Every structure is written in C-alpha cells, then in structure tokens.
Amino acid sequence: MPELPEVETIKSELLPRLVGRQFSQVIILDAKVVRHPSVSQFCQKLAGQRIGNLKRRGKYLLFYLSGAEVLIIHLMMAGALLLNPKQTERYTRAIFQFDDGSQIVFTDRRRLGALWLAENEAIVVGKLGPEPLASDFTAQVLKKWLQGRQAPIKALLLDQSFIAGIGNMYADEALLTAQIHPLKKANNISSKEVKSLHHAIQGVLRSAVGNKGASIDAYIRPGGELGTAHFSFRVAHRGGKPCPICGSTIQRTSLRNRGSYFCPNCQKLS
C-alpha cells in the first residue's frame, strides 16, 4: 500500500522518464477515477501539455505542466503507475500516452485511487502537514502537537493534516522502534519518548525509501519491480510471529478499523 516511501520511489523512477514529455492522448476507462474536472475536460485539457516537473507531497504525486494546471494522482491502497507495460494489465483505469510513444498505465484493483487536474493544487494538498523527512518536522513540533491530545498516538500519526505521508505500516514500525504502545494516549507520552518517536519515524521512512518501498499487497514500481522494505518489517503485518527484539509473540489489535500490530512486551500501555 503506497505510503511515503512507496510514492517517493514511484516519483524518483518516473521523473527521469517523464520530464519534458508531452501528453498526446489520455484515455479514461473508469470515469470514477477522475475527481476534477469532468472526464472530457480532464482529457482535453491534458492533451498537448508538457511535463515540467514531478514532485511528491505526502502520498500524492504532482505533475507540474506547461499550462497553469497541475495533474495530481493519489494511488490509495491498490493503485499503480506502470511505464510501458509489456502486456495488457488487468484493472486498467486510465492510460496516459506521450509524444515519444511511451505511456503510463494507471491500474487500480480497488477503484479507490483518484486523479485531479487542479487549477490550484492547494485545493487537493493544501491541508497536509509537514513532510516527516523535511527540516521543519522537528521533535519540538511533534511534542507541541501531541500536548493535550487524548487520542491514541497511532491515530494521530495517521492524521495527514499533521504529518503527511505516514500510513498504517510505517506507523506500526515507528511505534515499535520507539517502544510506544499504539493505543497509548498522546498526552501520556514523555518528552524522552517523543524524541525517540521522532527519531524512529525518520529512521523507518529513510530506510524504506532506501529499500524502494514495501511490496505488501499491490505495490509495484513503474518498471514492474517490487520493493524490498517489507523484508525489514519488525511488527507490521507480523501478527503471531516473534518480536525480533525480545521474542514475544506480536499481537494484532484494532484501531479505527485498522489492523495494528505491536509487541506486548516492548510496547507497554502503562
């Protein structure tokens, strides 16, 4: 499931292949994926535009175009962007064709991914909090934000309006590294733990970017390769298996209808 490291990998691998390319034709096979504007407007306006730059913001991909608009893509859980796939892909929702004959195929098994052509990118990504790997995300910022909050720490880590890019898998990994129980109330977390958590978030995300993302479920890179970050997971999706730190059995609990994996020995609630 694409979170920050997965989207960052996709961006890095598409960037050198797409900058300077001009859209020749855009084909929408599932109208549901286009959020704004209408499907016909979306296709019409994109055709002829050249890609100037490609960036990631949180879990969103932003294509800066020669015109005034920005193409924004969110892959949600099961979306993928495939560069010149050799065979016809199942679950193809959209095809972007370029002037040099290359194409990007947007596939999405669960039909939850989304495309926007936005006049103002802030309408889509304006509410996102800081990038967790950027210099403005400090332990102080994290501490201040957690103060007085009653919600479980993991719920807050998943709030994109505070930190942009952390999802279920990397929240679990960071909380194990910092030895904090996912259900611990944010205002019960000590200053020392906040520092540890801040360090863990950055470490876990940097490591996963280096491993080109985690191929749990549907994540696949533009060239068809998988990421390897999941081989380094210590708790995420490892219910019933031994904790690599202490050997205790990793447990699964439910938070906001999401699976949360944790080590009952390393991550104590009280």
Add this chain to the structure above:
DNA sequence: CTTGGGACCTGGCTGC
C-alpha cells in the same frame, strides 16, 4: 475543535 465510527472498494484468504 476533538474523537471515533462507517463507507467506499474488491480480490484474496479462511473456515465451515
């Protein structure tokens, strides 16, 4: 404003 729950979506898996 904060918090929590459900909806969206569908393939894959488990268990009866």
Add this chain to the structure above:
DNA sequence: TGCAGCCAGGTCCCAA
C-alpha cells in the same frame, strides 16, 4: 466445491 465473512487501509463524511 461453494460460499459467507473477514481482511487489507487512505480518505471522506458524519455524529457525539
């Protein structure tokens, strides 16, 4: 073998 039901989870929407 067939099928019901759970699981996966990012984001939006709504209610308390």
